[in-house]
Amino acid sequence: MAPALVELPPQQVLSFTKSGSGEYKEAFNGGPKAFRQDAELQGTEKQPPAKYPNYLPTWNPEKKYPPLELFEHYDHGKDANAAFPNLLKDAKVAEMTANIGMEIEGVQLSKLTEEGKNELALFVAQNKVVAFRNQDFADLHIQDALNIGGYFGRHHIHPTSGGPAGFPQVHLVHRGADDTTSRDFFEERTNSVTWHSDVTYEKQPPGTTFLYLLDGPSAGGDTLFCNQVAAYRRLSPEFRKRLHGLEAVHSAVEQADNSRNRGGVVRREPISSIHPLVRTHPVTGEKALFVNPQFTRRIIGYKKEESDFLLKFLYDHIAKGQDFQARVKWAPGTVVVWDNRVTAHSALLDWEDGQRRHLARITPQAERPYETPFDG
């Protein structure tokens, strides 16, 4: 069971969010300032209109959401048949790499029964990231897509994202026709790699997460994934023992500041949360590293230099671990499902010709992270 977590006074947590080794880095959403509705709907000289205008982002700076409340999450992977007879009966399955990821053809996510969805939760937890090809997911009514995702947990409303009109629960990744983000970004940075798990500053970060392509460049914009269970296991038993019981502050402050500075929205006031450095998956029982340079700020009880030193080692370990990473290529009809509790990922900003890239994410929240006793 989950051990009781020590809570720090809010003031102390807030000071930790400003004094850790966070390396918040973002350049992927142009926000309302860069969005050109006419270019999206009508196309430009260089590009056709957006394929999915119903998914174009909208922002309402007046609309504010209250703080999220804790809820009881139930992981349906617990009810899955581990032979996957419903999910995989017509599937062509191929391993992405030796250590993470599966490619699936012959399955239609929109047609899964309840048993199939239970198996999906377990299959994704075991394999960390799964690319489903030739899906009709993007063609569903947005509410139908949300209904499928909602089976896996309470929908998260992203604090700084725009959403399709009427569907704030859908997180959009959108770079419009003739986008200049890449050119601007590389004036300041040498690479676009930003390892993270999504919104780990929440008290209950997401679990089974869906991201699907609506429009994309002819090449580029792949997504990198890292198996955080494998990253944990690669460490020596002595080092794992040292990590056991440590907790860190995760902060939303920098993301909110970044959005405000770019003329974007902040729909919910930023928070910070304390999570264990190593978390246990509620269904597989596997332990995974749970830190990332985007949102983790400070290890509780360590002095700043000590915290920076240990976090820097873990970030390097995750970033350099190509032997437990995969690179997912997008294609029309692709839905990528990952378990955000046991993976990290990074977008890549590697195409510079202004082609549109448009994806939608459905982000069910899961349990509060916990760590089971050290087992050597």
Ligand SMILES: [Fe+2]
């Ligand atoms: Fe992400």
